[in-house]
Amino acid sequence: MVRFTPEDGRRLFDLMLTANPGDHFHQLGMALEDVGATTCRISLPWAEHLIGNPDTGVVHGGVLTTMLDTCCGFAAVMAAGLGELCPTMDLRIDYMGAATPGEPLIAEGEAYRVTQHVVFTRGTVYQSDPNRPVAHCVGNFSRLDPALAGPMAQQIAALLGKTEAGA
DSSP: OOOOOHHHHHHHHHHHHHHOTTSHHHHHTOEEEEEOSSEEEEEEOOOGGGEEETTTTEEOHHHHHHHHHHHHHHHHHHHHOSSOOOOEEEEEEEEOSOOOTTSOEEEEEEEEEEOSSEEEEEEEEESSOTTSOSEEEEEEEEOOOHHHHHHHHHHHHHHTTOOTTTO
8 A cells, every 4th residue: 555755645635625626625725734644734814705703703613623624634644654545433623712803724633543443633723822722623534444445545646646666
């Protein structure tokens, strides 16, 4: 199976962004800031179309959920270490305070445990201070059976220019 490096992670995220111009990545305006062997950081500039409460200008909770799911899911894929696909099994979010209107959002996700079938993650969304999170989550991501993930993982590897022999 093909192993992904952080550079492969950046390229995969770019592929996800270019694959479908109308998807939620584009609609929200998310950008990959950093990716590591078990981590991911995504940014999102504040924008009018993200407002959930027009009276206060506060960002909709679904935006925070999407950021955390994307960020932790990407960390899970990186941590699986085999180019596996890892769909969300469970995502629990604590909304800890309203985001300040006009300020960008940062999501950070970390995969802290990988088992045979599950990748366990945690993440936060914050604005200027990581010690003052707007939301916190824990998420579990399924490691798909290689027989199911194999063809798609091979397609992703081909798009990234990696091969079984060259990995």
